[in-house]
Amino acid sequence: MKNIKFNEMNISNEIKRAIEEKGYEEATSIQTRTIEPILNGLDLLGLAQTGTGKTAAFAIPIIERVDKEDYSIQTIILCPTRELVLQTCEEIATLIKYKEGIRIAAIYGGQQIEKQIFLLKKKPQIIVGTPGRIMDHLRRRTIRLNNIKTIVLDEADEMLNMGFREDLDVILKDANVDRQTILFSATMSKDIKSIAKTYQNNPVFIEVEHKAINMPKIKQYYIEINESKKIELLDRIVSSLDTKLGLVFCNTKKRVDDLTTALQLRGYSVLALHGALRQSARDSVLKKFRTNKLQLLVATDVAARGIDVNDIEVVFNYDVPIDNEYYIHRIGRTGRAGKEGISITFITSREYGRLKHIEKYTNTKIEKFVIPSVDHVISTKINKLLSGALSSNISEYTKYVEDFLEQNDDITISDIAYYLIDTQMGNINKEEIDTINSNDVRMFINFGKMDKINKSKLENIIIENASITKKDITNIELFDKFSFFNIPLELSEEVLKNLNNAVYNNRKIALEISTGRPSKKTYQNKNNDRSFGSRRNRTHKDNDKRKKLPKIDIKNNVDMI
Template sequence: MEKVLFENLEISKEIKRAIRDMGFEEATPVQAQSIGPIMEGRDVVAQAPTGTGKTCAFGIPLIEGIDLERRNVQALILCPTRELVVQTTDELMKLTKYKHSIRIVPIYGGQNMDRQIMALKRKPQIIVATPGRLMDHMRRHTIRLEHLEYMVLDEADEMLNMGFREDIDKILESVPEERQTVLFSATMSRGILEIMKKYLTDPVKVQITKTQITVPSIRQYYLEVSQENKIDVLARLIDVGNFKLSMAFCNTKRQVDELTQEMIARGYQAAGLHGDMKQIQRDRVMKAFKAGETEILIATDVAARGLDIEDVEAVFNFDLPEDLEYYVHRIGRTGRANREGVAYSFVGRRDMYKLRDIMNYTRAKIKYKKIPKAEDIAQIRTKQVMDEILKTMEKENLDRYARAIQKYMSQEEFENYTILDVAAAFLSREVPAESFREIEERPRFAEKFKQKIIAPDKKRGRKPEDKKGHSKRRRR
């Protein structure tokens, strides 16, 4: 697909300036295909996963269409979760950096209702909301939508999965018929098709193909790991990569809690995120992660939906996801803004066929990687300690300590030892040999599945949508 530069788009200089400040030059595929039709006033249906630049795809033309003289709600963006509302609002605020007359208000559950009502009294032109809280305001008549011109359904499939279909119908039936509607969804389920048919008029269809889904800047690996060795392997990969910010995904809330506790016990700055946590807890966790105070965030798929942190260096699939789409969502957390990222998947005996399905679905090569050896970790820890010692020697006055060592070295019990022996003893306390056990995992499947797994391009006659793992979700 031909590259589309934001500078060449027919958008205002204020928006172009804001986009430059955000560090973007080239439009993503979903942006390149959506911005034009939306600016022309067409209804649009875009099938695209998280992490493909959807907010700018609908946000840029939406902001350009706002009438700055009018003091009523002109645009409504519905999102499935509070996190996505906050993220979308933040992105729109960046786009309106040089359009000071545009007011945007986020509306979501868990926030004080009176505070939201006060914000609404300032007459915003754009509202970003979750369906449930928006319905509360509509019943109170604190939000009026009779002048609405733009309607956006973001991650519509997730809203249906969360049980918001009835609310969506009521909202769409209460807004003016003469409006522009844009719908974004990772999948085209029966419910999505029904909404399209009922509420959209001759929509332009945008589909990000499977070859466009997986970001080329993300290096993808799998490791054959038994369940009892997963935590050790995760720790080793973090140490070897020296990752400062990473995410690990588990399939259950219980696994998130257990893994978080184990990683903290091993000395890592870890935090968990899942749906059973109170909102104030989730806010605290995300604030610490964004600030770099937490080095590894361990989460379930639903809890992490809509999170957008640019500096995530690595993603670990501690458990392979049940649904193929979630693999794309997970690894898309790294490699943002054209940075290089890496994704590791832990694969057990029962996971190999699922891994093959993921590769066929994404049309990407996921390379086999050996588990880091104990000796490799010991060398890395030793280098880290020696680097710290070098910094100390360069900055600190160590004369007092040197005299103390000389004093003890002159004593009888030390006569058979050298200064090097003393240094080695200190190092052994920082890098104890007994903490590094060798993990004996004999690869059983890498060669057996090699031809089936790493040659997805040869299966051109078979569409990835026909794969067992994908159809499984549709039957739910």
């Protein structure tokens, strides 16, 4: 199925305006196939990896279905971790920017429950939360599910791995039986099938397949760098590699324009390519790029489609692509016609988890790139300048140089060369560029307090199964059913390999890199999520009748944690 543009979708102008401001033009595969059935009130089972754009895939139709005149909770979105809860809320907040009267709240463990009770009194229609904390509110009767119209289980397989099956059963049984149930998972396990069979009504099944890439001619690298240092880093690498033809990808039109302007101010021959350009301007830009009249082209993913140039030496992912499939399309622009190519992805500290998802999706190891030193950049520029002089026909100027030297005995030919080199070098930032100071990775493990684990025991489990020392394990946080800890980045691959599927107390260990990198502040409240007593057994009835929610425009405040 061909991906469609957002402006062609049957969604409100307010949503289209918000999406346009984010700079996105075309829906991803999961968004193209998911938005319409959810808009129509159908249950949906989506098999999709992280990084496919699935949050917007369910958020857009859910927002459109909200009855702004109804102040009860209409949608609950369940996520496995605090990080994903906050990311989902942030995504929804940007989408409802021009939708007045819609309120959302984030409900997760580790935050004072009194603050969440206060926010719930403001009557949010959409709640995003972790299963355990939702259960806590159900026990306190601060959340009721009798009027729920939609429940979303995002990354359901992760919630099961973290031991939330009983909580999910209670929540789904307790909710309004005439609701819409949407489930997303990266894998199709027996438990996922069981949940779908028990709680969904003839769900639409959508699977986004991913392909392992076979691009041996492309050397794939990443650099972890602060956002503020990206432009300086790009400048340095382009100079160091002596790039003659490079392609730079950004996620939005605004980012493309801003970066293009910054590179032009640094003296590069560079133009922008995105969906806002008229066809004549687009054709002109592409012609210049194909004929090597540009050194760099900065583009969005959609605009870059159709670029067929065999001489692109390097592809820069200035922004991490929003869709894993985009990564494949991007780097495939280099290494063509039997030539070797390089791809370099810039990531910030919070995007390390995204990089790991891309590696898993493409079944490819992306190596760390060594940032070139100032000396290397200067040496490359001087060699290029001198090589150009040797290949040029300068005999017609010999007489003038000789006359000048005769008139100035204290000046040598070397002095002239040094001066000319200095004038041609331009301004070079002599400061070295540092990568992110923190080299730690945040890890998630499926053991917690309910497994009678304390910090010392958790350290012993890790040390006994991986070749690391106690001092390598930091910032341990224990919750009832899972825990987090930090380890050095260079040890992460070995720890993942050795600990995953190891056994403790007759139970397999599940270890993975947390989607968010560790922050300096830890949770202030460690009272995490516990399930409560059984509720009446109420499963989802087979019922094809779906209620259409009226769209009534009233003014109200958007409320978000």
